[in-house]
Amino acid sequence: MELILIPIIAGVLAALAGKQSRWVALAGSLVSLGITLFWLAGFRYGASFQYVFDKAWFSQGIHFRTGVDGISMVLLLLTNILVPVILLSALRNDKRNAATLFALIVGMQGALNGVFLALDGLMFYIFWELALIPVYFICALWGEGNAFRTTLKFFIYTFIGSLAMLASLIFLYSRTPDPSSFGYEALLAVNLNHTEAIWVGAGILLAFAVKIPMLPLHSWQPDTYSEAPAQGSMLLSGIMLKMGLYGLIRWFFPLVPEALNVFGPVLIASGVIGVLYGALIAIRQNDMKRLVAFSSLSHVGLIAAGIATVSVEGMQGAVLQMFTHGVNVVGLFLAIEVIQSRAMTRNLDALGGIAKQAPVFAVFFLLLVLGTTAVPFTNGFPGELLLLKATFGYKAVWGILAGITIILCAVYMLRMYQFSMLGKPSGGIYLFPDLRWNEWMAFGILALLVLWTGLFPQYLLDLCGPAIQKTMKGILDSTGVVS
């Protein structure tokens, strides 16, 4: 409750605060981070939901019900660490109407927390939609190029997906025993036959697949990422996509386990094809933002495939990799923003030799690149290993195909780093000042996370382990019932 309300109130205050809005927003998001850490400290390892808040909302069947288990704890942690970092990196922003920008970012934090905390179907839907609104405004109002058209495409894509999910949820709701309820457990307890499960599942999956995005519903993504302002890209790729992946674990598979034999293979195929497709296109990109967008498509495909194997390694790897990918991709977009704000371009052809002028920046950027390429002892490695193991265990072919990503990822990431940072200074880059204090702090936090997750992945794995085992047991038990 407080995790949802405090950022939203901070957002409203920030919108009214004028010049001081950045500090109001930052304070709000830090308070929220503090609460998250406090909850983490008091978190009892186990599969049950903790810190439950429950109050009747729309009616007796629709509650405002929040709670945390290991899986949502990881994502809350991710959200509440990344939003302050994003705000920090934007502190010196002098864009038009900056106050509104800060307000929207911190408001978004509240909506995202709501998504990860929701234990009621309708509440989940409401926050799912609500999270879309700030990011839509951020992209539409401060975007570059043809931002309105791109963001409208993005909005309509996701809105149609969400409406399909709403239809599915209402269907499940109408099947719950009287008095009908949208409660998480009540929806889970609904037994569907195979055909119904496919239809209901397709509706829910549409919402998640658009947001993740899974092939072939990804076409909004590269344009939106590249035309959005840096903060928009960070929010979208760092946290918002995780909503879809989280939805797969928390809602999709548990709600329609009856159709696992249909959706499992489809998701794995689409995920692995996405891995290769994203990676191959990323190699050819010269626009750094588009490059990172496609690399993100590739990484997220692997996570989705890992979840769809419904194995402990797959799901644990997925949760870990969600955290990792969030940190890395925000770092990369931040690095791109640093380059673009100084060199006025993010085209790889026009860049080069930045490392000599900004050595601190170069070190941080390299660390993030290595993390993304999954070099051992950085954060990308453990998650990717688990995910590949799970995919391989599911079917060796898929595992091998997905494994190519490690090579391809190294190719495009190192190519990006080499072309932009190393070599001779080219074009108009004569003066590239090194990091300012706020950027320094943002990169510092991200770098610590890269190393910490790389060295001690077991902490996050233990955190989400029991909850994942419970979720998996639920899924496999009900598939057993049907077959």
Add this chain to the structure above:
Amino acid sequence: MRSLLLIFLGAIAILFAGLGKKEIRMLPWAIALLLGALVFIPMDWIANEQPDWVNHIVPYFMMVFDRSALAFMAVIIIAAMLVLGLFGQREITGSDQLGLILFSLCGALILCSFTHMVMLFLGIEALSIPLFVLAGSRKKDLRSNEAAIKYFLMGAFSTAIFLMGCAFVYGGTGTLDLSVMQRVIPGSAAMGGMTGLAKTGVVLLMTGLCFKIAAVPFHFWSPDVYEGSPNRTTLFMATVVKIASFSAFFRLFNFAFSSPLAHGNWSFVLAILAAATILVGNIGALAQRNLKRTMAYSSIAHAGYMLLAILANPLESFWALIVYSLAYAGSSAVVFYILNKVQEKKGNTEFESFNGFGRANRWLGILLILALFSMAGIPVTAGFAGKFLLFSAAFTGFKWLVIVALLGSAISIAYYFRVFRHAFLTEADGDIIKPEWQDSVFLAIAATVLLLIGIWPALITGLQLFELH
């Protein structure tokens, strides 16, 4: 009853007291009158005359002010208050228009509370006749004249069809009283079924009411009439008239023709009309270049969504319809207010006239976004709560229709956001609009309604329609 009498007597008083004065000077009295009428509603709610609809025991009156009537009356009075409060006309002399609006409102209140077909007919007439005049109240404007003629012809036409329906139903059931009718119409085919006369009558009544709410295929008049009428009249038609017609629709079809057999006879036809209304309204709105016409089409689409409430189980859909009506009234009021102000500055309501509006007017811009979001049904606005409640009430019986409605909402995003693009994402400098303080009050009321119900719909849905014994 007290509210209705108060408004009727007050309307006469205002009509005469306003002779030769500026209309704006009589406006506070009209608002006070509505406020007074609104105060009676909670009082009547507590001490309500309570016909037991469930067991079909209804006192033999022509009107009953039960709780379902009171709820609709409250919504309609609030909607009328927004219409009057937001459109203070400085230049008009004489309070004839004000009087006409209040008389029309009396008709609307009758439509909430009738239990007899004669009363329903009187209500429709009392509602419509002042509107024919109001639609043509800009005498020198050709479009306004056109609107008046069109509205009059269509109104007369639909009234005739409606009366024919009454006659057939009387022939088929032998009564014009709703509660008797409900007992006379058999519950199942085994009990003899409905006579052909009654069936025809029901279809004709449905047609007559569909004219009033502008449901497809009886909607052709509405974009032209909406565009041609003065803004205040358009808003009144779009909110008060539409909501009142829906309350009549709801009462007639869910109380008089609610037996399973009768429901089976008319529900499928109405479901098809609803689907067509949603699709035509939304797709038609996409093609418009003018905000006022867009709103006309969007109001057709909204009528389509509201028809879901007539089809669903009435106990579930009643509050859904109330919430939806409130949301619709609040958001329409805000959009029409802004549209009116822009029209005063620029002379038209083409989308281009809204360029830069949001940049120039921060608060009105935020309000506009809120209203558009509510119309599009995006969460934490009242529009979402209403849509959700409607859709989930209709879902058990009409899955395909709910899916059509969801599709319709997805399409609507495109044209609502077009307004947003012109208002916020164009480089032009918009005119700065300073709302009068009284306008700000009513805008704040509308915004509060939209947000409060959006965040906490149980405020409304938690009310008890029947006293629990």
